[in-house]
Amino acid sequence: MKNKLKVYRAMNDLTQEDLAKELKVTRQTIIAIEKLKYDPSLALAFKIARFFNVQIEEIFLDTE
Amino acid sequence: MNQNSLKIILILTSAIQTVLWVAGLILANVKLVISALIIIVAILPLVYVHRNDISEMFQRDSNKIVEDERTQLINDKSSTLTLGVLIGTIIYVGLIIVSLRNVYPQFLFTGYTLLITALFGLVIFIISSSYYKRRY
Numbered sequence: 601m602k603n604k605l606k607v608y609r610a611m612n613d614l615t616q617e618d619l620a621k622e623l624k625v626t627r628q629t630i631i632a633i634e635k636l637k638y639d640p641s642l643a644l645a646f647k648i649a650r651f652f653n654v655q656i657e658e659i660f661l662d663t664e
Numbered sequence: 665m666n667q668n669s670l671k672i673i674l675i676l677t678s679a680i681q682t683v684l685w686v687a688g689l690i691l692a693n694v695k696l697v698i699s700a701l702i703i704i705v706a707i708l709p710l711v712y713v714h715r716n717d718i719s720e721m722f723q724r725d726s727n728k729i730v731e732d733e734r735t736q737l738i739n740d741k742s743s744t745l746t747l748g749v750l751i752g753t754i755i756y757v758g759l760i761i762v763s764l765r766n767v768y769p770q771f772l773f774t775g776y777t778l779l780i781t782a783l784f785g786l787v788i789f790i791i792s793s794s795y796y797k798r799r800y
Binding site for chain 2 (some may be wrong): 632641
């Protein structure tokens with residue numbers, strides 16, 4: 601699964617640390633999601649979408 | 665009970681338990697080891713009730729997130745691997761020792777102990793796995 605997390609983070613002028621604090625996850629999780637090494641759970645994906653005030657599919661793209 | 669007094673109780677009981685364990689092992693006194701076990705059993709309900717606060721209680725910076733879904737996934741995968749390797753190793757070493765019973769009969773009991781330990785580990789794994797299968 602691809603994602604635009606890095607783009608949205610940059611658009612909102614947030615560091616990985618800031619975003620991690622807001623989402624209550626570790627910074628390593630943000631890094632792993634951005635590097636496409638880890639697909640977040642549905643709950644976390646919704647949380648991210650809600651935080652950026654967009655639909656979930658605008659950030660996460662199904663590549664299959 | 666507030667968090668501070670709970671923290672003090674946990675630290676004190678842990679220290680007492682450690683002293684009892686170590687003293688029991690050094691002095692070869694089973695009564696001390698059993699006393700430590702009794703303290704563990706006595707403190708377990710308290711630990712269970714406050715299980716969600718304990719990690720936060722002993723964390724220096726309570727705002728810092730140290731565990732999330734990714735770390736849980738990592739722990740899950742690494743513990744499954746660890747269990748597999750450990751049980752596999754114990755079974756093979758146990759089998760080797762038991763099969764060498766004509767050469768080293770004095771180690772036969774050790775071999776059976778290892779095999780029973782592996783079996784016990786497998787039984788616990790099967791029970792917990794069927795519990796979580798029903799739950800999720």
